[in-house]
Amino acid sequence: MRKISLLIIALILAVSLAACGSNGNNGNSNSGTATNDGSSENSNSGSANADSGKEVVIKFPSYKTGNNVGAIFFLPQIERFNTKYAGKYKIEIEEIVQDEYSKKIKLLYQQKKLPPLIEVDKELAEIMIDNGDLLDLKPYIDKTPEIKNVLIDESVTYNTDKNGKYVSLPLAFVRPIGMYYNKELLQKAGITELSTTWDGFFSDLDKLKAAGVTPLSLMTGENAWTTMLLATAMLASEQEGQDILTKGDIVTNFDSPLWTNTFTKVQKLLQEYTTKSALGATYSIAANEFFSENTAIIANGPWMVGDFSNPDKAGEGFAAKVGATIYPGGVALGSSDGYWYSIPKDTPQEQVDGLIEYFKFIYSPEELNAFLVAEGGFAPKLPMPDADKAKLDPILRQLNDEVGAKMKTLNRAIYNVVPQSVSDLFAKNLPLLATNDMTPEQFCKAMTETAEKFKK
Amino acid sequence: MYKYNKLWVYLFIVPTLIVFLTFYFVPILTVFTTGFTEWNGFNAPKFVGFDNYKMIFTDDNSITVSLMNLLKWSLIATFIHVPFGALVAFIIFKQPFGWRFVRGVFMIPNVIAVSAWAIIYRFIFNDQMGLLNNFIRKIGFSDFHTNWFFDSQYAFSAISLTWVFYAVIVTLLVLSDLMAIPKELHEAAKIDGATEAQIHWRINFPLIRGSLGTSVILSVIARITMFEAIFLTTKGGPGNSTYNISVMLYDGIINYEFGYANAVATIMIILGIGVLAITTKVFKMNKSVYN
Numbered sequence: 146m147r148k149i150s151l152l153i154i155a156l157i158l159a160v161s162l163a164a165c166g167s168n169g170n171n172g173n174s175n176s177g178t179a180t181n182d183g184s185s186e187n188s189n190s191g192s193a194n195a196d197s198g199k200e201v202v203i204k205f206p207s208y209k210t211g212n213n214v215g216a217i218f219f220l221p222q223i224e225r226f227n228t229k230y231a232g233k234y235k236i237e238i239e240e241i242v243q244d245e246y247s248k249k250i251k252l253l254y255q256q257k258k259l260p261p262l263i264e265v266d267k268e269l270a271e272i273m274i275d276n277g278d279l280l281d282l283k284p285y286i287d288k289t290p291e292i293k294n295v296l297i298d299e300s301v302t303y304n305t306d307k308n309g310k311y312v313s314l315p316l317a318f319v320r321p322i323g324m325y326y327n328k329e330l331l332q333k334a335g336i337t338e339l340s341t342t343w344d345g346f347f348s349d350l351d352k353l354k355a356a357g358v359t360p361l362s363l364m365t366g367e368n369a370w371t372t373m374l375l376a377t378a379m380l381a382s383e384q385e386g387q388d389i390l391t392k393g394d395i396v397t398n399f400d401s402p403l404w405t406n407t408f409t410k411v412q413k414l415l416q417e418y419t420t421k422s423a424l425g426a427t428y429s430i431a432a433n434e435f436f437s438e439n440t441a442i443i444a445n446g447p448w449m450v451g452d453f454s455n456p457d458k459a460g461e462g463f464a465a466k467v468g469a470t471i472y473p474g475g476v477a478l479g480s481s482d483g484y485w486y487s488i489p490k491d492t493p494q495e496q497v498d499g500l501i502e503y504f505k506f507i508y509s510p511e512e513l514n515a516f517l518v519a520e521g522g523f524a525p526k527l528p529m530p531d532a533d534k535a536k537l538d539p540i541l542r543q544l545n546d547e548v549g550a551k552m553k554t555l556n557r558a559i560y561n562v563v564p565q566s567v568s569d570l571f572a573k574n575l576p577l578l579a580t581n582d583m584t585p586e587q588f589c590k591a592m593t594e595t596a597e598k599f600k601k
Numbered sequence: 602m603y604k605y606n607k608l609w610v611y612l613f614i615v616p617t618l619i620v621f622l623t624f625y626f627v628p629i630l631t632v633f634t635t636g637f638t639e640w641n642g643f644n645a646p647k648f649v650g651f652d653n654y655k656m657i658f659t660d661d662n663s664i665t666v667s668l669m670n671l672l673k674w675s676l677i678a679t680f681i682h683v684p685f686g687a688l689v690a691f692i693i694f695k696q697p698f699g700w701r702f703v704r705g706v707f708m709i710p711n712v713i714a715v716s717a718w719a720i721i722y723r724f725i726f727n728d729q730m731g732l733l734n735n736f737i738r739k740i741g742f743s744d745f746h747t748n749w750f751f752d753s754q755y756a757f758s759a760i761s762l763t764w765v766f767y768a769v770i771v772t773l774l775v776l777s778d779l780m781a782i783p784k785e786l787h788e789a790a791k792i793d794g795a796t797e798a799q800i801h802w803r804i805n806f807p808l809i810r811g812s813l814g815t816s817v818i819l820s821v822i823a824r825i826t827m828f829e830a831i832f833l834t835t836k837g838g839p840g841n842s843t844y845n846i847s848v849m850l851y852d853g854i855i856n857y858e859f860g861y862a863n864a865v866a867t868i869m870i871i872l873g874i875g876v877l878a879i880t881t882k883v884f885k886m887n888k889s890v891y892n
Contacts, residue, residue: 598656
């Protein structure tokens with residue numbers, strides 16, 4: 146009896162394991178061939194579509210949808226593309242929130258089910274480049290002068306891998322990140338223009354404080370964005386820091402006077418010049434302090450400008466009180482380096498052709514200028530016509546003028562040169578820096594330890 | 602006839618066995634084996650022996666901090682959370698006025714997702730607009746300012762407060778055991794002149810030790826796997842004040858170190874088994890209470 150029982154149990158185990166195994170295999174082969182099948186299906190349908198002159202549908206997820214500030218320009222642009230290429234290509238957007246986008250792309254890559262157009266972060270891009278999973282855009286771009294002629298050389302270099310392939314669409318524009326200030330609050334402190342030196346800037350902060358105005362909107366929650374921008378600007382004001390940011394290599398050692406001095410200043414900002422809410426504040430809290438005129442200055446990119454006149458976020462007439470400038474020392478943040486749109490290797494040819502047309506469309510003079518008018522920035526190889534300049538929001542125009550008149554260096558942000566683990570730790574440890582529970586030296590040491598831990 | 606019955610028994614076990622193997626055994630095995638590999642989740646795992654464990658135990662103090670925080674939270678779970686849930690059960694058992702209402706209200710937090718609670722608590726403990734600080738300021742401390750989740754002095758306590766008094770599972774387990782105690786036992790004790798305290802101490806407590814043990818196991822294991830309440834509020838900070846082993850696992854994942862993350866997961870499983878074994882022994886859960 147015991148033998149029979151054991152036999153039955155063994156049989157059940159074998160059957161279920163076999164079932165699991167076969168499921169796994171099927172799963173794998175399905176996911177493997179799902180892409181292939183899908184690809185071939187898509188490809189076939191694409192070919193059939195192309196042959197029969199039917200519309201090729203290109204569907205991909207994007208975070209520039211819904212409430213995302215990027216949706217205001219992006220979705221109508223997609224509509225304009227679809228209208229222009231009606232009957233030939235049609236882009237369909239799958240809505241996804243920004244925080245989930247990278248995770249979704251990572252998951253789809255693991256499942257080998259990537260959509261035809263993706264945006265990848267640096268870490269995933271490096272894995273995909275090593276695996277040769279991104280389509281080389283160079284042959285297409287070389288054949289398309291409309292794209293090639295507007296690309297920024299540094300961006301082309303950045304997006305070229307060791308084999309000379311273009312792994313993502315290089316940028317044709319730069320959007321400098323600066324600071325926005327409340328002119329009325331500055332006036333209250335007797336300041337007409339923010340100083341162009343760091344010593345002067347700190348003196349301006351003191352004047353604001355003396356006038357009863359909280360100078361800065363800082364945050365330590367989420368990714369501590371506004372605080373990180375000021376830290377980057379201070380780092381970029383030193384030659385050594387500028388070299389680190391320009392080089393763009395991932396930094397894993399922060400035990401140096403450069404970093405310690407930077408975070409000593411950040412500590413001062415957190416302790417003396419910001420709101421009590423900064424401790425643990427998310428971006429929305431920091432921004433709200435500025436919109437509510439509780440603070441005089443906030444660091445952020447040009448994409449924020451639209452919010453100044455958004456009645457859901459700021460009071461009526463608030464935008465008229467806002468001025469824009471870059472950081473002391475002639476520092477602006479932003480870079481043409483970075484990966485943007487990539488096409489996975491096995492994307493059907495018809496979809497690739499459609500996407501190249503899309504790239505051509507977004508880099509056409511009309512579209513590129515419309516984008517810069519809407520979201521700020523400049524395209525070095527495509528000067529903006531006066532008619533478009535006239536359409537610029539006054540704050541964006543001021544920012545552009547400040548960039549033109551004062552900018553000495555345009556730098557990457559700290560988050561572009563540190564591992565993800567350090568970015569996370571930065572926000573996690575800032576409260577300790579603010580409450581004096583951690584010295585700048587300890588702050589830097591902790592970043593070094595974390596960076597070393599996951600160093601490949 | 603006996604053989605025929607046994608066959609049916611096995612047939613009834615098959616679906617459970619398949620579900621167990623597919624959804625528990627195979628994933629656990631995968632976690633255990635890939636804990637010995639270097640794996641970024643995209644390429645094939647590469648066997649690296651005990652490197653991940655070496656990294657966990659020697660690279661920095663993450664594991665020490667995580668285990669210390671786990672120990673503190675486990676003690677809070679065992680000596681505050683479980684006793685509080687049991688106390689509520691004892692009160693409800695006496696069926697005082699409004700006991701049904703209390704039982705219902707006590708149940709509410711359990712039907713709300715932990716992630717939603719975490720966000721609610723973020724607002725409760727917020728310095729500017731938080732319920733707690735506004736209350737403190739209203740009662741006379743107008744200059745009071747503390748950002749509970751982001752002050753290293755208070756963050757651990759703030760996280761603990763997000764779960765410590767939500768003990769309805771403990772209450773239900775203990776209550777069901779209390780209700781299962783034969784009334785004759787209590788009546789006999791009263792006839793013998795036992796006081797209320799003596800009845801609790803000599804009869805009730807020994808007879809509910811199984812549910813108390815189960816409650817301790819569930820509560821401590823919930824501390825090992827506690828993630829949302831931490832991640833959505835402090836992310837383990839400030840510094841390492843609220844860091845735990847689940848956040849450590851997450852750190853491995855976001856850094857594309859799936860082998861490391863699975864080694865951490867293996868440690869979590871081992872800790873869970875340890876909790877199970879110790880609690881079973883302490884509460885003599887493998888012995889019948891009525892023997």
